[in-house]
Amino acid sequence: MAAIRYLKGDATSPQAKGVKVIAHVCNDLGGWGKGFVLAISKRWPEPERAYRAWHRDRARNDFGLGAVQFVQVDPYIWVANMVAQRGTRPSKKNGPPIRYEAVGTCLTALAEKAKSLDATVHMPRIGCGLAGGKWSKIEPLITTRLTAHSIEVTVYDTD
Template sequence: MSGITYLRGDATVPSVKGVKIVAHVCNDIGGWGKGFVLALSRRWPEPEAAYRAWHRDRAAGGFGLGAVQLVQVERYVWVANMIGQRGIRTGSKGVPVRYEAIDTALDRLAGHARELGASVHMPRIGCGLAGGTWSRVEPLVEERLVRRGIPVTVYDHA
Protein backbone atom coordinates (compact mmCIF):
# COMPACT_ATOMS: atom_id res chain seq x y z
CA MET A 1 0.00 0.00 0.00
CA SER A 2 1.22 3.48 -0.85
CA GLY A 3 2.21 5.96 1.83
CA ILE A 4 1.53 8.75 -0.64
CA THR A 5 -1.63 10.83 -0.21
CA TYR A 6 -3.43 11.43 -3.52
CA LEU A 7 -5.70 14.45 -3.95
CA ARG A 8 -7.59 16.14 -6.74
CA GLY A 9 -6.47 19.74 -6.89
CA ASP A 10 -3.64 22.16 -7.48
CA ALA A 11 -0.16 21.24 -6.22
CA THR A 12 0.69 24.96 -6.01
CA VAL A 13 -1.90 25.36 -3.23
CA PRO A 14 -1.03 22.76 -0.58
CA SER A 15 -3.56 23.08 2.23
CA VAL A 16 -1.65 21.44 5.10
CA LYS A 17 -0.05 23.27 8.00
CA GLY A 18 3.69 23.69 8.41
CA VAL A 19 6.56 24.03 5.98
CA LYS A 20 5.84 22.76 2.47
CA ILE A 21 8.00 22.02 -0.57
CA VAL A 22 6.30 22.01 -3.98
CA ALA A 23 8.46 19.70 -6.10
CA HIS A 24 8.48 19.40 -9.87
CA VAL A 25 10.73 18.21 -12.69
CA CYS A 26 12.59 20.57 -15.03
CA ASN A 27 14.64 19.91 -18.16
CA ASP A 28 18.40 20.27 -18.52
CA ILE A 29 18.36 22.82 -21.38
CA GLY A 30 16.89 25.86 -19.63
CA GLY A 31 13.40 25.59 -21.12
CA TRP A 32 10.52 26.84 -18.98
CA GLY A 33 7.18 27.47 -20.62
CA LYS A 34 4.93 24.40 -20.81
CA GLY A 35 3.23 22.09 -18.37
CA PHE A 36 3.25 22.44 -14.59
CA VAL A 37 5.78 25.30 -14.64
CA LEU A 38 3.07 27.56 -16.06
CA ALA A 39 1.00 27.04 -12.90
CA LEU A 40 4.08 27.76 -10.79
CA SER A 41 4.84 30.96 -12.69
CA ARG A 42 1.24 32.15 -12.39
CA ARG A 43 1.51 31.79 -8.62
CA TRP A 44 5.12 32.89 -7.98
CA PRO A 45 7.73 34.52 -10.26
CA GLU A 46 10.74 33.39 -8.18
CA PRO A 47 11.07 29.71 -9.26
CA GLU A 48 11.30 30.58 -12.96
CA ALA A 49 13.73 33.46 -12.37
CA ALA A 50 15.92 31.26 -10.15
CA TYR A 51 15.87 28.36 -12.64
CA ARG A 52 16.79 30.61 -15.57
CA ALA A 53 19.65 32.19 -13.60
CA TRP A 54 20.82 28.71 -12.49
CA HIS A 55 20.86 27.55 -16.12
CA ARG A 56 22.59 30.73 -17.31
CA ASP A 57 25.33 30.26 -14.67
CA ARG A 58 25.59 26.48 -15.17
CA ALA A 59 29.33 26.74 -15.85
CA ALA A 60 29.66 27.63 -12.16
CA GLY A 61 28.45 24.11 -11.40
CA GLY A 62 25.43 22.50 -9.83
CA PHE A 63 23.09 22.57 -12.83
CA GLY A 64 22.55 19.16 -14.42
CA LEU A 65 20.57 15.95 -14.28
CA GLY A 66 19.70 15.03 -10.70
CA ALA A 67 20.31 18.53 -9.32
CA VAL A 68 17.84 20.30 -7.02
CA GLN A 69 17.37 24.03 -6.53
CA LEU A 70 15.24 25.16 -3.59
CA VAL A 71 13.52 28.52 -3.95
CA GLN A 72 11.62 30.11 -1.08
CA VAL A 73 8.37 31.66 -2.34
CA GLU A 74 6.45 32.28 0.90
CA ARG A 75 7.31 32.16 4.59
CA TYR A 76 6.50 28.43 4.81
CA VAL A 77 6.57 27.43 1.13
CA TRP A 78 9.53 26.43 -1.01
CA VAL A 79 9.65 25.23 -4.62
CA ALA A 80 12.09 22.48 -5.59
CA ASN A 81 13.27 22.76 -9.20
CA MET A 82 14.53 19.22 -9.89
CA ILE A 83 16.43 18.47 -13.11
CA GLY A 84 14.92 15.16 -14.20
CA GLN A 85 14.62 15.26 -17.96
CA ARG A 86 17.08 15.48 -20.83
CA GLY A 87 15.85 18.03 -23.34
CA ILE A 88 12.19 18.52 -24.13
CA ARG A 89 11.40 16.33 -27.12
CA THR A 90 10.86 12.65 -27.66
CA GLY A 91 13.36 11.43 -30.23
CA SER A 92 15.72 8.61 -31.10
CA LYS A 93 16.78 8.31 -27.46
CA GLY A 94 13.15 7.98 -26.30
CA VAL A 95 11.19 10.27 -24.01
CA PRO A 96 12.91 13.13 -22.13
CA VAL A 97 12.34 11.72 -18.62
CA ARG A 98 15.43 10.35 -16.87
CA TYR A 99 14.36 8.13 -14.00
CA GLU A 100 17.90 7.94 -12.55
CA ALA A 101 17.99 11.75 -12.40
CA ILE A 102 14.59 11.89 -10.70
CA ASP A 103 15.79 9.28 -8.19
CA THR A 104 18.93 11.33 -7.42
CA ALA A 105 16.91 14.55 -7.18
CA LEU A 106 14.37 12.95 -4.82
CA ASP A 107 17.23 11.70 -2.63
CA ARG A 108 18.59 15.26 -2.44
CA LEU A 109 15.08 16.62 -1.87
CA ALA A 110 14.69 14.30 1.12
CA GLY A 111 17.66 15.97 2.79
CA HIS A 112 16.19 19.42 2.26
CA ALA A 113 12.75 18.30 3.48
CA ARG A 114 14.24 16.84 6.65
CA GLU A 115 16.28 19.99 7.34
CA LEU A 116 13.19 22.17 6.94
CA GLY A 117 10.78 19.74 8.62
CA ALA A 118 8.71 20.01 5.44
CA SER A 119 6.05 17.97 3.71
CA VAL A 120 6.39 17.50 -0.07
CA HIS A 121 3.68 18.31 -2.61
CA MET A 122 3.84 17.53 -6.32
CA PRO A 123 2.00 16.66 -9.48
CA ARG A 124 2.84 13.23 -10.96
CA ILE A 125 6.39 14.37 -11.64
CA GLY A 126 8.04 13.27 -14.86
CA CYS A 127 4.75 11.96 -16.25
CA GLY A 128 3.51 14.91 -18.27
CA LEU A 129 5.59 16.45 -21.03
CA ALA A 130 8.63 14.44 -19.89
CA GLY A 131 6.84 11.27 -21.04
CA GLY A 132 7.42 9.13 -17.96
CA THR A 133 5.05 6.66 -16.34
CA TRP A 134 3.84 6.90 -12.76
CA SER A 135 4.41 3.18 -12.27
CA ARG A 136 8.15 3.91 -12.60
CA VAL A 137 8.17 7.19 -10.64
CA GLU A 138 5.93 6.24 -7.70
CA PRO A 139 8.37 3.64 -6.27
CA LEU A 140 11.14 6.28 -6.36
CA VAL A 141 8.96 8.71 -4.38
CA GLU A 142 8.12 5.91 -1.93
CA GLU A 143 11.76 4.87 -1.49
CA ARG A 144 13.38 8.30 -1.28
CA LEU A 145 10.73 10.26 0.65
CA VAL A 146 7.92 8.22 2.21
CA ARG A 147 10.17 5.54 3.73
CA ARG A 148 12.19 8.32 5.35
CA GLY A 149 9.08 9.64 7.08
CA ILE A 150 8.51 12.61 4.79
CA PRO A 151 4.80 13.23 4.13
CA VAL A 152 4.09 13.34 0.38
CA THR A 153 0.93 14.50 -1.37
CA VAL A 154 0.47 13.98 -5.10
CA TYR A 155 -2.08 16.18 -6.85
CA ASP A 156 -4.10 15.23 -9.90
CA HIS A 157 -5.29 18.46 -11.46
CA ALA A 158 -9.04 18.80 -11.08
Protein backbone atom coordinates in the same frame (compact mmCIF):
# COMPACT_ATOMS: atom_id res chain seq x y z
CA MET B 1 6.36 4.39 6.63
CA ALA B 2 3.88 6.95 5.35
CA ALA B 3 1.88 6.29 2.21
CA ILE B 4 1.60 8.77 -0.64
CA ARG B 5 -1.59 10.77 -0.25
CA TYR B 6 -3.48 11.51 -3.48
CA LEU B 7 -5.76 14.53 -3.75
CA LYS B 8 -7.68 16.26 -6.52
CA GLY B 9 -6.50 19.84 -6.69
CA ASP B 10 -3.69 22.23 -7.42
CA ALA B 11 -0.16 21.37 -6.26
CA THR B 12 0.66 25.10 -6.12
CA SER B 13 -1.87 25.39 -3.30
CA PRO B 14 -0.61 22.67 -0.94
CA GLN B 15 -3.11 21.32 1.57
CA ALA B 16 -1.11 20.98 4.79
CA LYS B 17 0.05 22.92 7.82
CA GLY B 18 3.65 23.89 8.41
CA VAL B 19 6.49 24.11 5.94
CA LYS B 20 5.84 22.70 2.48
CA VAL B 21 8.08 21.95 -0.50
CA ILE B 22 6.46 21.86 -3.95
CA ALA B 23 8.51 19.59 -6.23
CA HIS B 24 8.45 19.46 -10.01
CA VAL B 25 10.64 18.28 -12.89
CA CYS B 26 12.58 20.66 -15.14
CA ASN B 27 14.54 20.05 -18.32
CA ASP B 28 18.30 20.44 -18.76
CA LEU B 29 17.99 22.98 -21.60
CA GLY B 30 16.92 25.97 -19.52
CA GLY B 31 13.45 25.93 -21.07
CA TRP B 32 10.56 27.05 -18.90
CA GLY B 33 7.22 27.65 -20.56
CA LYS B 34 5.00 24.57 -20.78
CA GLY B 35 3.32 22.25 -18.33
CA PHE B 36 3.27 22.59 -14.55
CA VAL B 37 5.85 25.40 -14.55
CA LEU B 38 3.18 27.74 -15.92
CA ALA B 39 1.11 27.22 -12.77
CA ILE B 40 4.18 27.90 -10.63
CA SER B 41 5.03 31.09 -12.55
CA LYS B 42 1.44 32.28 -12.33
CA ARG B 43 1.65 32.13 -8.53
CA TRP B 44 5.31 33.11 -7.92
CA PRO B 45 7.92 34.64 -10.26
CA GLU B 46 10.93 33.61 -8.16
CA PRO B 47 11.28 29.91 -9.20
CA GLU B 48 11.41 30.75 -12.92
CA ARG B 49 13.88 33.61 -12.39
CA ALA B 50 16.09 31.41 -10.21
CA TYR B 51 15.95 28.49 -12.67
CA ARG B 52 16.85 30.68 -15.65
CA ALA B 53 19.76 32.27 -13.76
CA TRP B 54 20.92 28.82 -12.56
CA HIS B 55 20.92 27.55 -16.17
CA ARG B 56 22.54 30.71 -17.55
CA ASP B 57 25.38 30.38 -14.99
CA ARG B 58 25.68 26.57 -15.38
CA ALA B 59 29.38 26.68 -16.17
CA ARG B 60 29.95 27.83 -12.57
CA ASN B 61 27.37 25.77 -10.65
CA ASP B 62 25.83 22.29 -10.32
CA PHE B 63 23.10 22.69 -12.96
CA GLY B 64 22.51 19.39 -14.77
CA LEU B 65 20.60 16.13 -14.58
CA GLY B 66 20.03 15.16 -10.94
CA ALA B 67 20.53 18.66 -9.53
CA VAL B 68 17.91 20.42 -7.43
CA GLN B 69 17.45 24.12 -6.77
CA PHE B 70 15.36 25.11 -3.75
CA VAL B 71 13.62 28.48 -3.97
CA GLN B 72 11.74 29.95 -1.02
CA VAL B 73 8.59 31.72 -2.22
CA ASP B 74 6.80 32.24 1.09
CA PRO B 75 7.82 31.86 4.75
CA TYR B 76 6.28 28.36 4.69
CA ILE B 77 6.61 27.35 1.01
CA TRP B 78 9.64 26.30 -1.03
CA VAL B 79 9.74 25.19 -4.67
CA ALA B 80 12.15 22.43 -5.72
CA ASN B 81 13.29 22.82 -9.33
CA MET B 82 14.47 19.24 -10.06
CA VAL B 83 16.45 18.70 -13.27
CA ALA B 84 15.39 15.23 -14.39
CA GLN B 85 14.47 15.68 -18.03
CA ARG B 86 16.96 15.46 -20.93
CA GLY B 87 15.76 17.99 -23.46
CA THR B 88 12.11 18.52 -24.24
CA ARG B 89 11.27 16.01 -26.96
CA PRO B 90 11.35 12.22 -27.18
CA SER B 91 14.05 10.67 -29.35
CA LYS B 92 14.05 7.38 -31.22
CA LYS B 93 17.31 6.39 -29.55
CA ASN B 94 16.64 7.49 -25.94
CA GLY B 95 12.85 7.50 -25.64
CA PRO B 96 11.00 10.14 -23.62
CA PRO B 97 12.90 13.05 -22.04
CA ILE B 98 12.44 11.77 -18.45
CA ARG B 99 15.56 10.31 -16.84
CA TYR B 100 14.52 8.05 -13.96
CA GLU B 101 18.01 7.90 -12.45
CA ALA B 102 18.02 11.71 -12.27
CA VAL B 103 14.55 11.63 -10.66
CA GLY B 104 15.93 9.33 -7.97
CA THR B 105 18.94 11.57 -7.36
CA CYS B 106 16.69 14.64 -7.15
CA LEU B 107 14.33 12.91 -4.72
CA THR B 108 17.25 12.02 -2.45
CA ALA B 109 18.24 15.70 -2.30
CA LEU B 110 14.59 16.62 -1.77
CA ALA B 111 14.38 14.19 1.16
CA GLU B 112 17.39 15.83 2.82
CA LYS B 113 15.92 19.31 2.39
CA ALA B 114 12.46 18.25 3.58
CA LYS B 115 14.00 16.66 6.69
CA SER B 116 16.07 19.77 7.44
CA LEU B 117 12.97 21.99 7.12
CA ASP B 118 10.63 19.49 8.83
CA ALA B 119 8.50 19.92 5.70
CA THR B 120 5.88 17.98 3.82
CA VAL B 121 6.32 17.46 0.07
CA HIS B 122 3.69 18.32 -2.56
CA MET B 123 3.75 17.65 -6.29
CA PRO B 124 1.82 16.83 -9.42
CA ARG B 125 2.60 13.42 -10.96
CA ILE B 126 6.16 14.53 -11.62
CA GLY B 127 7.80 13.45 -14.83
CA CYS B 128 4.57 12.08 -16.32
CA GLY B 129 3.43 15.05 -18.37
CA LEU B 130 5.66 16.57 -21.02
CA ALA B 131 8.63 14.50 -19.79
CA GLY B 132 6.80 11.35 -20.90
CA GLY B 133 7.48 9.24 -17.81
CA LYS B 134 5.37 6.43 -16.40
CA TRP B 135 3.88 6.81 -12.92
CA SER B 136 4.51 3.11 -12.34
CA LYS B 137 8.25 3.94 -12.42
CA ILE B 138 8.09 7.28 -10.56
CA GLU B 139 5.87 6.20 -7.65
CA PRO B 140 8.33 3.58 -6.33
CA LEU B 141 11.11 6.19 -6.39
CA ILE B 142 8.97 8.50 -4.25
CA THR B 143 8.23 5.65 -1.88
CA THR B 144 11.85 4.58 -1.42
CA ARG B 145 13.37 8.08 -1.33
CA LEU B 146 10.69 9.97 0.62
CA THR B 147 7.83 8.13 2.30
CA ALA B 148 10.07 5.26 3.51
CA HIS B 149 11.93 7.97 5.46
CA SER B 150 8.75 9.29 7.11
CA ILE B 151 8.41 12.26 4.77
CA GLU B 152 4.77 13.01 4.03
CA VAL B 153 4.05 13.31 0.31
CA THR B 154 0.88 14.56 -1.34
CA VAL B 155 0.37 14.09 -5.09
CA TYR B 156 -2.23 16.32 -6.73
CA ASP B 157 -4.29 15.34 -9.73
CA THR B 158 -6.14 18.08 -11.58
CA ASP B 159 -9.83 17.64 -12.27
